[in-house]
Amino acid sequence: MNNDKISFYLQNNNNLFNADVLTVCYKADENEIKEYGLTSPNIVLFIKNDKISEIKAENDCNYYDEIKKMFSEKKIILRIQSECFLGMYGDSHCDCEIQRINSIKIISQNDGILVHLPQEAQGWGLHYKLKELELQVSGRTSNGEYIGKKDRDSAQKILLDVNNFCDNRNYGIVAKIFKELSIDKNTFLLITDSEKKVSNLNNMGIKSIKYSDDISTRINADNVSEYLVKIYNSTHNYDEEIISSIFKIISKRKYNEQDKSMKKF
Numbered sequence: 001m002n003n004d005k006i007s008f009y010l011q012n013n014n015n016l017f018n019a020d021v022l023t024v025c026y027k028a029d030e031n032e033i034k035e036y037g038l039t040s041p042n043i044v045l046f047i048k049n050d051k052i053s054e055i056k057a058e059n060d061c062n063y064y065d066e067i068k069k070m071f072s073e074k075k076i077i078l079r080i081q082s083e084c085f086l087g088m089y090g091d092s093h094c095d096c097e098i099q100r101i102n103s104i105k106i107i108s109q110n111d112g113i114l115v116h117l118p119q120e121a122q123g124w125g126l127h128y129k130l131k132e133l134e135l136q137v138s139g140r141t142s143n144g145e146y147i148g149k150k151d152r153d154s155a156q157k158i159l160l161d162v163n164n165f166c167d168n169r170n171y172g173i174v175a176k177i178f179k180e181l182s183i184d185k186n187t188f189l190l191i192t193d194s195e196k197k198v199s200n201l202n203n204m205g206i207k208s209i210k211y212s213d214d215i216s217t218r219i220n221a222d223n224v225s226e227y228l229v230k231i232y233n234s235t236h237n238y239d240e241e242i243i244s245s246i247f248k249i250i251s252k253r254k255y256n257e258q259d260k261s262m263k264k265f
C-alpha cells in the first residue's frame with residue numbers, strides 16, 4: 001500500500017471513546033472523490049479495541065498487522081457516519097448527531113469502528129445543503145426570494161434542475177479501505193435504523209447485519225406480533241432479555257386483564 005494513501009495516529013485516551021483509539025485516515029484521489037460522491041478526500045476511521053493499549057509507544061509498529069490481529073475472525077461493530085456539519089453544531093432539523101453520540105457510546109463499551117464519511121448532503125456538499133435547507137425551512141432561494149417551502153426532493157429538483165432525487169453516495173470506498181486493512185472478510189454489526197444501508201453495504205461486498213443490542217427497546221404493543229411470528233416460525237433466535245420484554249408487553253395487554261376479571265365471576 002502506498003503510504004501516501006493511509007496514515008495512522010494512535011490517540012492516547014480519547015475523551016469521547018474513553019479509551020485509546022487508533023485513528024486511520026484514507027486520502028481519496030480525484031477519481032475516487034467523483035466515483036464515491038465524496039465532498040473531501042479524507043475518510044477517517046476511529047478504531048476502538050482493547051488490544052490497542054498493548055501497543056507500546058516508542059517501539060516499531062506495523063499498524064496493518066495490528067489491525068488484523070485486533071479483529072481476527074471477529075464480528076466488528078460498525079457505524080458509518082455520513083458527514084453532517086450542521087448536525088454537529090446543533091441543527092434541530094437533523095437527528096444524526098444523537099445517532100453519532102449513541103454509536104460512540106456503543107463502540108466505547110465494546111470494540112468497533114466508526115467511519116466518518118465526507119458525503120455531506122447525499123454527496124452534494126455543504127454549500128448545496130445550505131441552499132436546500134433554506135428552501136425547506138424558510139422557503140427562500142439563496143437570492144432571498146420567497147418561493148414557498150419545499151420538501152427535500154422538490155428543493156433538489158429546483159436547485160439541480162433534475163427530475164428524480166439524486167443520491168451521489170455509495171459505500172464502495174469503505175469496502176476498499178476495509179480491504180486495504182485486511183478486515184474485508186469480517187462480518188460487521190451495523191449500528192443503523194436503515195435496512196437500506198445494510199443492504200447497500202452487502203451489495204458493496206461488506207458482509208453486514210443490523211446491530212441489535214437495543215432491539216428490546218424497540219419492541220412495543222404494535223409490533224410485538226411480528227416478533228412472535230418470527231419465534232413461531234423459528235426464523236429468529238432472540239436472547240432472554242428480548243424474550244422477557246416480549247413477555248412483559250403481552251402480559252400488559254387488555255385481554256389478559258379482562259380474562260383475569262372474568263374469572264372472578
Ligand SMILES: [Zn+2]
Binds near residue numbers: 095096
Ligand atoms: Zn445530520
